[in-house]
Amino acid sequence: SAVISQKPSRDICQRGTSLTIQCQVDSQVTMMFWYRQQPGQSLTLIATANQGSEATYESGFVIDKFPISRPNLTFSTLTVSNMSPEDSSIYLCSVEGWETGTQYFGPGTRLTVL
Amino acid sequence: QKEVEQNSGPLSVPEGAIASLNCTYSDRGSQSFFWYRQYSGKSPELIMFIYSNGDKEDGRFTAQLNKASQYVSLLIRDSQPSDSATYLCAVKNYGQNFVFGPGTRLSVLP
Numbered sequence: 001s002a003v004i005s006q007k008p009s010r011d012i013c014q015r016g017t018s019l020t021i022q023c024q025v026d027s028q029v030t031m032m033f034w035y036r037q038q039p040g041q042s043l044t045l046i047a048t049a050n051q052g053s054e055a056t057y058e059s060g061f062v063i064d065k066f067p068i069s070r071p072n073l074t075f076s077t078l079t080v081s082n083m084s085p086e087d088s089s090i091y092l093c094s095v096e097g098w099e100t101g102t103q104y105f106g107p108g109t110r111l112t113v114l
Numbered sequence: 115q116k117e118v119e120q121n122s123g124p125l126s127v128p129e130g131a132i133a134s135l136n137c138t139y140s141d142r143g144s145q146s147f148f149w150y151r152q153y154s155g156k157s158p159e160l161i162m163f164i165y166s167n168g169d170k171e172d173g174r175f176t177a178q179l180n181k182a183s184q185y186v187s188l189l190i191r192d193s194q195p196s197d198s199a200t201y202l203c204a205v206k207n208y209g210q211n212f213v214f215g216p217g218t219r220l221s222v223l224p
Contacts (some may be wrong), residue, residue, distance in 0.1 A: 001159070033211075042202060043158070043214045060210075092157055101146050103204075103212055105157040 002022045003096050004106035012112045013083055020079045021109045023093035024075050028073035031096040033103065034066070038089045046091075049076040116141040117216035118205050126221045133190040137203030140184070147179055147186045148204040151197075152217070158202055162188070185189050192220045 003026040013019050023032065036058040046066055047055040055068040056085050069077045080087050094103045117140040127133045135149075146165055152159035164170045164177040164186065176189040186205075190197055203215040 042216045045211055048211070090157075100163060101158055102148060102163055102205065104160065108157045 001097060001102075001106045002029060003102060004093065004095060006106040006109050008109060010110040010112075012114060014109045014114055015084055017083055018075050018079055019083065019111060020082045021091055021093075023076045023078070025074045025107055026097055029095040030073070030098070032076045033072060033094045033096070034068065034076070034078045035092040035094060037092060037107075037108075038087045043092065046078070049078075057102065080111065083111075086104060087111065088113045116205075116207075116213050118203055118213050120203050120218045121192040121218040122169075124221050125218055126223055127193050128152055128223050129193060129195060131193050133193045133197065133220055133222070135188040135190070135201050135203075137186045137188075137205075137215055138184055139186070139203075139205045139213070141205065141207055141213070142184060143207050144181075144184075144205045145208050146188045146206040147177070148203060148206070148212070149175075149177060149188045150185075150202040152202060154199075161201075171182065178188075190220075193220075195222050195224050203212045 007022045029055045034046040035043045037058045038058045045058050047057040049068050049070040051070045067079045092108045093106045119138045148163045149161045152158045162177045164179045170177045174191045178187045200217040200219045202217045204212045
């Protein structure tokens with residue numbers, strides 16, 4: 001399985017500001033995903049980060065709010081823009097293992113918006 | 115809309131007992147099935163995946179799949195307090211994204 005790191009691990013931000021979360025993988029992967037997990041809830045897919053093209057967003061998530069970059073096959077960023085307290089959540093990146101189709105998760109970024 | 119359902123729990127079992135976690139899914143075309151364990155404050159970690167009907171065993175864990183009934187389960191034998199966590203069921207159809215269930219919280223009592 002891939003080794004995935006995320007930065008920052010946690011942050012406390014003020015309303016109206018933006019935060020960029022980084023995801024780094026130790027091997028080249030085709031598919032990278034960004035999820036949100038609100039307190040006590042399951043995982044909700046925000047978008048699929050595609051290398052060389054725009055991200056594919058799920059219903060309810062838009063590029064203006066969650067811009068994503070994927071400059072190469074080992075790195076992606078998710079920005080949470082114009083934050084409100086409702087954005088307080090854990091944000092997780094994941095990659096898909098090509099051998100088994102499983103998904104492996106990074107350690108997550110715990111975001112609190114005041 | 116594709117759905118994955120799980121009992122939210124908490125499911126409490128005594129140490130040494132068998133814990134049985136259940137999951138149903140709505141997309142009959144689903145082909146891959148996964149169980150993840152998530153400790154509080156941590157990210158999900160893969161326990162097992164299963165593709166074919168029947169049982170698949172890995173140590174104390176057994177995944178069971180019945181595609182006709184659209185049902186997948188996870189059995190944990192000889193449950194330990196360290197197994198206390200939330201267990202997420204995930205389902206995937208070919209070329210489509212994972213769909214995660216809400217998770218079942220398991221508590222193993224010493």
